[in-house]
Amino acid sequence: MVRRQHQLFVSLLAGVDGAVVLCACFAAWCIRRALIEGFWPVSWENYVKEPMILLFVPLTLFAMWVFGLYHPRRDRSSLWGERVQIVKASVASLGAGIVVLWAIGSNELIGQKGYGPVEVWGVSLDAGRLQLGAMGVILPSLLCIHRWVFRSVLRSIRRRGWNLRHVAIIGTGRLGQIVARTLDRNSWTGIQVSYFVSHYPTTSRSRCLGRPVHGGLDDLEQILDAHKPDAVYLAIPTKQAAELPRLLRCLERFALDVRIVPDVQPRYLPQGMVVGELEGMPILSYRESPTYGLGGFTKRAVDITGALAGLVVFFPVMLAVAVAVRVSSPGPLIFKQRRVSLGGQTFKIYKFRTMYHVQDERAPARWTPRDDPRITPVGRFLRGTSLDELPQLLNVLKGQMSLVGPRPERPELIERFREDWRGYMLRQHVRAGMTGWAQVKGLRGDTSLRKRLQYDLFYVRNWSLLFDLKILMLTAFRGFVHRNAH
Secondary structure (H helix, E strand, O other): OHHHHHHHHHHHHHHHHHHHHHHHHHHHHHHHHHHHHOOOOOOHHHHHOOHHHHHHHHHHHHHHHHOOOOOOOOOOOOOHHHHHHHHHHHHHHHHHHHHHHHHHOOHHHHOOOOOOEEEEOOEEEEHHHHHHHHHHHHHHHHHHHHHHHHHHHHHHHHHOOOOOEEEEEEOOOHHHHHHHHHHHHOHHHOEEEEEEEOOOOOOOOOEEOOEEEOOOHHHHHHHHHHOOOOEEEEOOOHHHHHHHHHHHHHHOOOOOEEEEOOOOOHHHOOOOOEEEEEOOEEEEEEEOOOOOOHHHHHHHHHHHHHHHHHHHHHHHHHHHHHHHHHHHOOOOOEEEEEEEOHHHOEEEEEEEOOEOOOOOOOOOOOOOOOOOOOEOHHHHHHHHHOHHHOOHHHHHHOOOOEEEOOOOOOHHHHHHHHHHOOOHHHHHHOOOEEEOHHHHOOOOOOOOHHHHHHHHHHHHHOOOHHHHHHHHHHHHHHOOOOOOOO
């Protein structure tokens, strides 16, 4: 739920950013036209054809994504750092736009022909360069103002108890209490401390700073199972720092964001981690979902577009498969089963039924063997060609799955795997997918779980939109029919 709310804010933010860039383009265009035709522009149709609009909206949004302006900022108190990044993104997008305009030969805009020089306060300027110069001033100014208003409104909403994120603090000592008090003082973050876990193996303490203490480190897994937070803050005293690797291995069994608050000054922190700071308190971002920010928004946009296109393209095939399933054996057309996706949330996955229908569908959680007698002749063909999975396009539209991601597993299997395989729960940092890196590598059906997990974790740690597109392309050539599909 928290990740969905974040994606909603990112989508809203990116949309408003795009509108602000449009306004900046329009204002720069008005300045140029006003100096040529009078105060108010008369050729409105020319604005629609402006190459600046076609270039600078996507370029600026991409630059803002590159400079980290769509990453979570709940625990970052300074807005000045965001303004610096906005200026950097604006300069980068303007520079890239000028290069593109020069490359495509848009001479009128850059002032090589067209309206010629314009007198401004006694200085002769090319009209196109005047427009670009105005854009260079207006774009970062409007973006900074808009972001300041957006953050101020969002912080006000969070102070009033909306858009909260509930966290658990591991550590009831001095450091843990500093974390809790700091978060309480900065209510604009929307981060609310729900409970503590003692940094001792066991404890008789029941309260800390007015919040419940649900136990010690020996009971950590049971506590997180019973009281599921959105994130965990590790605030372990220095004298117990040796416990940190064991705690991190334990937390890998849960689809949680993990923050480390070190009991040291920021200059002593190790390299390779993203370091945040809240009111002077250093926070290490040890692990978080790779699809936070604009990347997750674009991934969701690709999912919706691809799912709609897939339903249109494969509709005749799905209709033929539905008829074949209906004729082959009695029972429902669609088989539904509980699976697990982003953040450990369960959903009903849709497939064309490939087995003989029985009244009690409950069966031991296991993968289907190659020669399972429950599979119908039509079902065997559907499984071999992956056509039975086409209804999952509806799961993608509903936001329960993605086109690309680790394949969803049954909750019963996940309970078993997370005990035996370190890092297995990292798969749930992204939405489950119809296809994935492991699948295009042939790891389907009853194949090596270790190899499949390695490929899934590689995907999660190296996710990008280009990686998704590569997997989709490979799926089209070798992802449907494979000898391991059964």
